[in-house]
Each structure stands twice: as C-alpha cells, then as structure tokens.
Amino acid sequence: MRKLAQNKVSESTLTFPLSLLYATAIWLLCGVIQEEWWVQIACMAVTTILMLQLNKLHVLIRIYSRMVSSTFLVLSCCACFLFPSIPGAIASMCIVMAYILLFTSYQDEKATGKVFYAFMVYGIASMAYVHILFLVPLLWLFMAKYLSLLSIRTWAASVIGLLTPYWIIGTWLIYHYGIDEWPEHFMPLATFHQPFDFGILSISQMATFTLMVILMLTGIVHFINKSYAENIRTRMFYSIFIWMDLTVAVFLFIQPQHYDLLMRMMLINTAPLIAHYFTLTSTKLTNASFFLFIVTVLMLTAYNLWNTSSLF
Template sequence: MELKRLHTRIAESSLLLPSASAVYLLVWLFAGIREYWWLNLALTAATVYIIVELSNANALIRVRSRMVSSTFLVLSSLCLPLHYSLQNTFVMLCLTLSFFLLFSSYQDKRAVRLHYYASFLIGIASLCHTEILLFMPLFWILALTNIQSLTFRTWIASILGILTPYWLLIPWLFINQEPGLVATHFSKLFPKEHVFDTTMINVSQWITLSLVMVLGIIAAINFWRFNYEDRIRTRQLYGFFAWTAIYSIFLIFLQPQLFDPLIRIITLSMSTFIAHYFSLSRTRMTQIVFYAGSVAVVIAIIYNLVTWSGLSTF
C-alpha cells in the first residue's frame, strides 16, 4: 500500500480550498478593511475561480486537487498591500483569464479569436499598468514554442487585441482635450528613474519575494527531475509559467516600483510548481519542506501584518 503523507492528504482534501480562503479572509480582516473592499474581494474570488478552471482544464496536477488555487491564496496573503489595491487585483484577474484563453489555444493554429481575446485582456490590464505590455514579446515567443499556436494570423489578431482598448480610449482623451495623457502613459515603458534601484524594495517585500522564490525553485527542480511522468502538454504549460516567473523577477529588479503587480504574477506562476510538488511528491524530504514552508509562511504573514498594519506601535 502506497504511503500518503500529511501534505499529500491535505492536497487531496475537499476542505483545502475553503481552508485557504478562510486564511486569506482572516489576513484581510487583520490587515484592516478599506474602501471598496467588497469589489476587491469579488475580483480575487473571480481570479481564484479562473485558476481552478485553468488547473482542471489543463490537468496541471495528475490527481484531483485544489492545490494550485489554494497555494495562490495562501501565498497572496503575504502580499498585504495588494489587498488594498483594486488596480492590482483587476490586473491579476485580466492576466489569469488571458492565460486561460491562451492555454486553450494549445496547438490550434486557427485559434485567432482566442489570441485576440487573450491579448485584449492584456491590453485592458495595461491601461492600469502600462508596463504589462513588456510581457507581450515573451508571450508571443511562448505562444510559438510552448503553446504552439502562434502563426502570422494569430499574431496579427494578438496585436489587434492589444490595440483595441487604446482605439476606444484615445478618441475619448482627445474629445476631453487630454491627449498628453497618451504620451505620459506610454513613457512608463521606458522609465529613467529607479532603474535597478533595489532600495525601493522594503524588508517585507524582500521576505515575500524570497519565500515565494525559494519554495518555487525547490518545487521547480523537483518538477523538471520527474517531468517525464507528466504529459507533453503539461510540461509545455509549466515551461510557460517558469519563463513568466523568471521574466517577472527580472522586471522587479529592473523596475522595483512595479513590485506589487509583479509579485502576484510570480505568485501565480510559482504556485503551480509548489502545488504540483506537494500534491505528487511523497518523499520524506517533501514532508520536511512542507512543514518548514508552512511555518515560514505563517511567520512571514504575522511579520507583514505587524509591519503593514502598524500593529507594532501598540
């Protein structure tokens, strides 16, 4: 009889996602409720639902599990400032839905509509953070090499999808006599200040990034060691997440002021590897990493609560 360790039983439990949601809500409450909290919470819930569907539709884990969405929720609890940013939460929702549509085009050379809508969502997200457009060259490369659905037609559809939100917005700006906002918006793609200025990243942010990276790297190494056990499609999608995480980490160092929107992209990408690791690996070392990681996450959440909520003043 195959041994099921505690982390494996947790990963396959039907109570996992409700428990992770409870943790997220508790952290939210302790951090303090802000204006439009209900809308922020609704956007987060929609993002988690899409992650669940993305995981199921693409069989990211070979067993029935809600580990990907639950890991994302728990690790998102580390990022307290994001609970207050409606803008960052909306961007994450757009990107997650974009990933879902892009993955649905796997090896479909005629998926013009899927590429258009996926890029349209990224275009909408870029209205909040122009720098999201920096991901498009990477996504085109990955659509060619990993998703294997990029053709000249789907590439043109992708470009049109990105441009559509701006076709709708720019005339409105000219009507309101604010054309200068267009130049200001796109100037953020090439900032002259704070480039590689890591002093902008505070201690709490370093802790969050380091913890997500360490757990993610351990899980990624395990995945690539045993990736022959997964289907080719699964390996290709995990490659997509890996390159997205690497590129996001590079952008954090290049433009540290973008830490808040980028850390969630890293969190989503690394959550897939971490979930896969804890769901399928049944070694004693995995159990040790699970316990140590859980304790580290709890300590980091408490530290970030004290730091960001000002509880240290009491």
C-alpha cells in the same frame, strides 16, 4: 506512493474551503471593511476562481487536487501589503484570464478568436500597469514554441486584441481630456530607474520576494526532475510558468520599483509550480519542507499584517 501529511492536505476536499476561510480572515484583519476595499476583494475572488478553472480545464495536476488555487490564496495573503491596489487587482485577474484563453488554444493555429480575447484582457492589464507590455514578445515566443499556435492570423489577432482596449478607452479619453493626455500613459516605458535599488523596498517586501524566489526555484527544480511523468501538453504549460516566472523575477531584481506588478505575476506563476511539488512528491524531506512552508508563510503573513494593517 505513500501518503504523507502533505499528500493528505493536497488531495483533501477541505483544503480549498479552508483556504477561503483563511483568506477571508486575513482580508478582515487587513481592514477590508474599514478601508472599503470592495473592488479589490471582488477581483481577488474572481482571480481565485480563474486559478481554480485554470487547473481544472488544463489538468495542471494529474490527480484530484485544489492546491493550485489554495496555494495562490495563501501566498497572496502572505503579500497582504498588495491588497489596497485596484490596478494591481485588475491586472492579476486579466493575466490569469489570458492564460486560460491561450492554453485553451493549444496547437490551434486557427484560434484567432481566443487569441484576440486573450490579448484584449492582457491589453486591459497593461492599462493598469503599462510595463506589462514588455512581456508581450515573450507571449508571442510562448505561442510559437510551447503552444504551437503562432501563425500570421493568430499574430494579427493578438496585435488587434492588444490594441482594442486602447482604441475604446483612448477614444473616450481624447474626447474628454484632449490628445495630449493619452501619450503620458506610455512615457514610463522609456524611463529606467537605478538598477538593483533595493533600498526603496520595505523589509516585508524583501522577505516576501525572498520567499517567492525560494518557492519558485524549488518548484522549477522539482518539475524539471519529474516532468517525464507528465504528458507533453502539461509540460508545455509548465514551461510557460517557469520561463515567465524567471523573467519576472529577473525584471524585479533589476528594476524593483515595479515590485507591485511583478510580485503579483510571481504569485500567479509560482503557485502551480509549488502546488505540483507538494501534491506529487512523497518523501520525508518534502513532507518536512511542507511543514516548513506552512510555518514560514504563517509567520511572514503575521509580520506583514502587523506592519501594514490599519487595525494594528
């Protein structure tokens, strides 16, 4: 396969370090020091390391490449208006950690420990954004269809793991604030706002969502066409990314008030798809799309910075 610019960048050992420098610069321009976003940037650092491990442990790209974590960093910086949220930063970190644990349990119906911890961190994420609980049945479906690990034992472990953070933190909250405060956390699950109300979103949010949808669809079409070259295990993992990404995108389209959580989930699931596309294709068209991607992301990041940073 001919190595074009996209392939050289994808396979370069400098890509990830340069992405780190770029992300650091964006955080500084967003005002991380002035706003004291120390928890947020620490969570972003851990999430990036986890994305690196997700690719390394489960060989999401069959050749040496750090494009999964690099793409995640670049796209996350594009959505720099998400930086201030501590609950969002914690939720992102927990979601990637849950993926790592579930993927490690592939085809192991006795992996109750890993399933327990995967759903425990997912439960922690749901304490930050309770609406993430709507996606739990989808995770069970993935366990059955793509990971081949669903059994009575692993299902029970997932339920116990999901409830564990609530048992621990719920007990503390009841002790300090009384039992009346705790049910309020779950009340938003029964609240549905007017669907398709995009008027509540800013131009920055709409533009970023549009870009993510384009990247998602590009990555999905590419992987479906080229999946024959991957082993079964990798195909199963990417099927999870695809269906989760599509589900989240539809959910965001219907209920855009949950933009912050759903955009973070799209970033996590789209990064491997578009990284696979850029790394394992080599045509003039894909090379041109790579440069178009860079220019578009840089322009949109600059626009979002201008509209959200406290320094401008």
